[in-house]
Amino acid sequence: MATFLGINLFGLFGQLLVGLINGSFYALLSLGLAIIFGLLKIINFAQGAMYMLGAFGAWLALNHLGINYWAALVLVPLAVGAIGILLERVLVRPIAHEDHLYSLLLTFGIALMLQGLFTHLFGSSGMPYAIPDELKGGTRLPFMYLPDYRAWIIVASAVVCGGTWWMIEKTRLGAYLRAGTENPQLMQAFGINVPLMVTLTFGFGVALAGFAGVMAAPVYSVSPEMGSNLLIVVFAIVVIGGMGSIGGAILTGLGMGIVEGLTKYFYPEASTTVIFLVMVIVLLLKPAGLFGKEA
Amino acid sequence: MKAMQKSLMTAAVVAATALSGAAQAEGISDDKVKIGVLADMGGVYADICGPGCVTAVEMAVEDFGGSVLGKPIEVISADDQLKPDVGSAKVRQWIESEQVDTVAGLVSSAVVGAATKVLTDNKKIALISTAASNAFTTSSCSPYNVHWTYNVTAVANGTVKPMVQAGKKKWFFITADYAFGHALEKVATDVVEQNQGEVVGAVRAPLGTTDFSSYVLQAQASGADVVALANAGADTVNSLKTAAEFGLTQTADVAGLLVFTPNAQAMDPSTAGGMTLTTGFYWDYDDATRAWSARFKERHGAIPAMGHAGAYSMTMHYLKAVEAAGTDDSDAVMAKMKEMKPDDFFARNATLRADGRMVHDMYTVKIKNPDERRDGDDIFKVVDVLAGDQVYEPMLPECNFAKS
Numbered sequence: 001m002a003t004f005l006g007i008n009l010f011g012l013f014g015q016l017l018v019g020l021i022n023g024s025f026y027a028l029l030s031l032g033l034a035i036i037f038g039l040l041k042i043i044n045f046a047q048g049a050m051y052m053l054g055a056f057g058a059w060l061a062l063n064h065l066g067i068n069y070w071a072a073l074v075l076v077p078l079a080v081g082a083i084g085i086l087l088e089r090v091l092v093r094p095i096a097h098e099d100h101l102y103s104l105l106l107t108f109g110i111a112l113m114l115q116g117l118f119t120h121l122f123g124s125s126g127m128p129y130a131i132p133d134e135l136k137g138g139t140r141l142p143f144m145y146l147p148d149y150r151a152w153i154i155v156a157s158a159v160v161c162g163g164t165w166w167m168i169e170k171t172r173l174g175a176y177l178r179a180g181t182e183n184p185q186l187m188q189a190f191g192i193n194v195p196l197m198v199t200l201t202f203g204f205g206v207a208l209a210g211f212a213g214v215m216a217a218p219v220y221s222v223s224p225e226m227g228s229n230l231l232i233v234v235f236a237i238v239v240i241g242g243m244g245s246i247g248g249a250i251l252t253g254l255g256m257g258i259v260e261g262l263t264k265y266f267y268p269e270a271s272t273t274v275i276f277l278v279m280v281i282v283l284l285l286k287p288a289g290l291f292g293k294e295a
Numbered sequence: 296m297k298a299m300q301k302s303l304m305t306a307a308v309v310a311a312t313a314l315s316g317a318a319q320a321e322g323i324s325d326d327k328v329k330i331g332v333l334a335d336m337g338g339v340y341a342d343i344c345g346p347g348c349v350t351a352v353e354m355a356v357e358d359f360g361g362s363v364l365g366k367p368i369e370v371i372s373a374d375d376q377l378k379p380d381v382g383s384a385k386v387r388q389w390i391e392s393e394q395v396d397t398v399a400g401l402v403s404s405a406v407v408g409a410a411t412k413v414l415t416d417n418k419k420i421a422l423i424s425t426a427a428s429n430a431f432t433t434s435s436c437s438p439y440n441v442h443w444t445y446n447v448t449a450v451a452n453g454t455v456k457p458m459v460q461a462g463k464k465k466w467f468f469i470t471a472d473y474a475f476g477h478a479l480e481k482v483a484t485d486v487v488e489q490n491q492g493e494v495v496g497a498v499r500a501p502l503g504t505t506d507f508s509s510y511v512l513q514a515q516a517s518g519a520d521v522v523a524l525a526n527a528g529a530d531t532v533n534s535l536k537t538a539a540e541f542g543l544t545q546t547a548d549v550a551g552l553l554v555f556t557p558n559a560q561a562m563d564p565s566t567a568g569g570m571t572l573t574t575g576f577y578w579d580y581d582d583a584t585r586a587w588s589a590r591f592k593e594r595h596g597a598i599p600a601m602g603h604a605g606a607y608s609m610t611m612h613y614l615k616a617v618e619a620a621g622t623d624d625s626d627a628v629m630a631k632m633k634e635m636k637p638d639d640f641f642a643r644n645a646t647l648r649a650d651g652r653m654v655h656d657m658y659t660v661k662i663k664n665p666d667e668r669r670d671g672d673d674i675f676k677v678v679d680v681l682a683g684d685q686v687y688e689p690m691l692p693e694c695n696f697a698k699s
Binding site: 008010011014015018019021022025116119120123124125126127128129130131138144145147149150219220221222223225226229230261264265268269271272273 | 337338339340341342343345472498499500501503504505506508509510512513515516528529532533536537540541542555557558560561562563564565566597
């Protein structure tokens with residue numbers, strides 16, 4: 001087996017690829033947060049709960065409505081997005097003009113309530129969800145066995161992240177969005193319905209979390225706690241990337257997946273800490289984050 | 296004659312003293328027997344011993360008749376939030392201002408460690424149903440601890456020993472990186488080595504890890520015959536899912552060292568099918584277990600996990616001991632509990648040892664494949680019954696709180 005400096009290279013390649021897969025997943029999750037913060041200046045702590053809703057939505061759809069994985073991949077994010085829109089209209093909007101802390105506390109409370117509700121309804125152990133038949137099996141690469149579903153995660157994440165980035169940074173709609181949050185009064189004077197845009201943006205960001213939840217259902221445990229475990233890590237990623245930077249969130253997600261993957265290989269005990277270590281260093285050297293604009 | 300009178304007098308005084316002593320111990324304090332159920336009501340262990348443990352204890356009280364020695368039995372409960380400080384504060388409050396006689400339930404080993412200290416200081420009995428650590432009857436043993444359902448030693452022995460003896464010599468551990476996981480890994484490692492097996496590697500994954508693919512790759516690269524999951528709950532579900540996804544289950548056996556029925560139900564049967572594990576109870580074992588489980592399910596909405604059945608069984612045994620002792624005085628009740636043999640649908644061929652360990656038959660089970668299942672509750676196939684003394688550790692001399 002090929003080795004370099006005493007390190008098994010095949011093993012290392014495997015870990016890099018696994019890190020990249022997890023990174024794609026992180027990118028997908030942090031994207032929604034970055035959009036909501038970057039465009040709306042709302043720190044959405046309920047994003048983890050929305051991810052959990054997505055996974056449970058997939059389970060409910062399959063077991064109670066007979067909707068398979070592929071349909072759920074489209075329908076569930078729409079449903080979760082609708083819940084997001086409702087949240088924004090009813091709860092978030094009235095305090096939107098207050099300090100960031102208010103929306104943070106509000107969404108954190110919503111997350112805790114949703115988590116408690118789902119524990120009450122479905123128990124704490126979680127629900128089984130099988131990998132769709134089309135994506136069972138895998139490919140034997142020289143250095144590892146790559147399950148088809150993991151390859152699909154990379155593809156889906158690349159398409160969704162790339163598409164979202166392009167839409168916000170390169171299209172007219174994206175330009176309206178960015179302008180509308182920069183100077184709402186002026187945009188409204190031009191006849192753009194800014195409040196509607198804000199609502200839809202919030203809904204879209206939340207729908208992304210729902211999408212990630214459906215993606216996660218076949219590979220991770222579908223349980224009420226699944227979102228809160230991941231949310232803090234994803235927050236750290238958004239902070240490292242620069243709060244509000246869409247591209248930054250995507251690239252940092254990928255990068256942190258790889259960093260975490262390597263830590264799992266060399267010193268697993270630190271794997272949940274390493275991202276926060278990076279966050280501390282980045283904040284010390286570049287307070288606005290790697291891709292953030294200095295305020 | 297005088298000498299005779301004197302000795303008679305002495306005898307009378309002694310007898311009177313003894314009687315008054317007995318009179319103090321006799322009867323039920325505060326005119327009721329109060330059982331506090333401390334469990335995880337809304338956290339990760341809520342399904343294995345939370346509201347279900349309260350239901351099980353209440354069922355035991357009802358089946359006992361609702362009163363003992365003519366006094367009512369009351370059940371109260373609280374959420375430990377999986378926090379040792381919250382749990383021990385609640386127990387202290389129960390003892391000091393609510394006249395609780397015993398605390399049942401007791402799930403997370405960390406909470407139980409703190410709670411049993413308070414209970415022992417106040418000479419109150421801890422009825423431990425679901426904690427995994429074996430410390431409560433070994434390194435932290437106490438004359439007031441009763442550990443009922445299972446412990447790490449029993450599940451490790453039950454699962455590991457037969458596999459090593461069947462020729463699966465090379466073992467790899469995916470371990471939860473905290474006290475419970477370390478304890479489980481250590482016990483299992485000892486069993487592997489005692490049976491001429493070899494541990495080829497281990498990774499310590501932080502609690503609550505979402506993605507286990509990195510660890511599964513390492514396990515794969517180690518060339519192990521068996522990959523043992525020394526973790527619990529969602530960690531077990533996640534690591535098993537990933538092991539199946541990366542094809543590990545085709546090249547090696549995966550052994551879950553601690554799997555509760557709700558965890559097994561959370562696993563996709565097509566990936567979990569065939570996995571061997573050890574449990575203290577399975578609802579579908581025989582008519583007696585099925586009858587009780589049907590009653591439990593009707594009230595709780597789900598089949599019982601082993602901790603639920605254990606909570607029922609130990610509460611019943613406690614109440615029988617109170618009746619037999621004629622008092623709710625902890626020392627007298629504990630002596631009776633250890634003297635009487637537990638015997639019900641849960642506790643088979645059972646004894647409560649002087650160290651507080653309840654030793655009973657354990658079950659080696661296999662998770663059923665999808666085509667073997669009648670419905671969602673039909674998850675295990677019992678393949679072997681293990682005599683308790685074969686799987687639990689022997690009593691330590693310093694923990695021999697012999698009945699006095």
